[in-house]
Structures are given as C-alpha cells and as structure tokens.
Amino acid sequence: xxxxxxxxxxxxxxxxxxxxxxxxxxxxxxxxxxxxxxxxxxxxxxxxxxxxxxxxxxxxxxxxxxxxxxxxxxxxxxxxxxxxxxxxxxxxxxxxxxxxxxxxxxxxxxxxxxxxxxxxxxxxxxxxxxxxxxxxxxxxxxxxxxxxxxxxxxx
Numbered sequence: 001x002x003x004x005x006x007x008x009x010x011x012x013x014x015x016x017x018x019x020x021x022x023x024x025x026x027x028x029x030x031x032x033x034x035x036x037x038x039x040x041x042x043x044x045x046x047x048x049x050x051x052x053x054x055x056x057x058x059x060x061x062x063x064x065x066x067x068x069x070x071x072x073x074x075x076x077x078x079x080x081x082x083x084x085x086x087x088x089x090x091x092x093x094x095x096x097x098x099x100x101x102x103x104x105x106x107x108x109x110x111x112x113x114x115x116x117x118x119x120x121x122x123x124x125x126x127x128x129x130x131x132x133x134x135x136x137x138x139x140x141x142x143x144x145x146x147x148x149x150x151x152x153x154x155x
Contacts, residue, residue, distance in 0.1 A: 011065030047075035069106035097127035
C-alpha cells in the first residue's frame with residue numbers, strides 16, 4: 001500500500017519523521033513535501049494533491065500535517081471517496097479505520113508530540129475496516145450515497 005504524506009510549513013519535521021516510520025512499517029511512503037520551512041506553504045495545495053491521489057487510487061491512503069490538522073481535513077473531504085479527520089489520540093486513530101474506513105489521517109504539528117504521532121499512525125495503519133455487512137459498512141454506504149446525491153445536484 002502507498003501512503004502519501006504531506007504537510008504545510010508547520011509540519012515539515014513531523015512529516016519527515018512519519019515518512020521514516022511508515023517505511024519502517026513496510027509501506028511505500030511517498031513524501032509530497034514541501035522541502036523547506038523557509039517559505040510558507042498553503043495547506044490547501046498539499047491537501048488537494050494527497051486527497052486527489054487517494055480519491056483516484058485503490059491502494060492509496062494519505063497522511064496530512066498542519067498546525068491543527070483541521071484545515072487539511074476540510075480540504076481533503078472535498079474529494080469524492082475521501083474520508084478524513086483530524087486525529088489526536090491513538091484510540092480515535094484506530095477506530096477511525098475500523099468504523100469509518102478513514103483513508104486520510106490529519107495530524108497537528110503544534111499539539112502532538114512526535115511519540116504520540118508515531119503511535120497514532122502505527123495504530124491507524126494496523127487497523128482494518130470492519131466492513132463485510134457490518135453496521136459500519138451500511139453507514140459508509142449511506143455517506144457515499146449522500147456524496148453522490150450532492151455531486152449530481154451540483155452538476
């Protein structure tokens with residue numbers, strides 16, 4: 001599985017750490033940048049790049065890091081099929097995969113320690129969606145239908 005990891009200028013150090021972590025866990029980690037914290041990077045640009053790849057890919061997930069994780073999540077959720085949320089604890093990270101099939105994890109560079117981020121990412125990557133006819137799959141199907149209805153209304 002390919003994991004695209006991007007940040008704004010606030011999350012560069014965290015992103016580089018997570019690229020190493022994700023690789024060490026056996027995933028293909030793709031660092032989408034930015035390269036330098038010297039130039040401010042607008043989070044919508046990075047979030048859109050990662051979310052577009054997740055939206056269009058079948059074996060792709062994303063990790064986005066900004067000051068709070070909120071802005072990245074807002075942008076990512078604009079893309080069809082993307083389910084994104086800012087996560088700040090291990091329990092939510094694991095359940096976001098098991099119950100919500102979260103495919104873009106958003107993290108706060110300002111509020112999370114490196115060890116906490118590592119634990120969240122590891123739990124999120126290990127967790128599997130508990131689909132196959134479960135109530136969670138039924139709910140995700142309803143979300144997908146809402147997304148489809150909204151898209152067709154806007155055409």
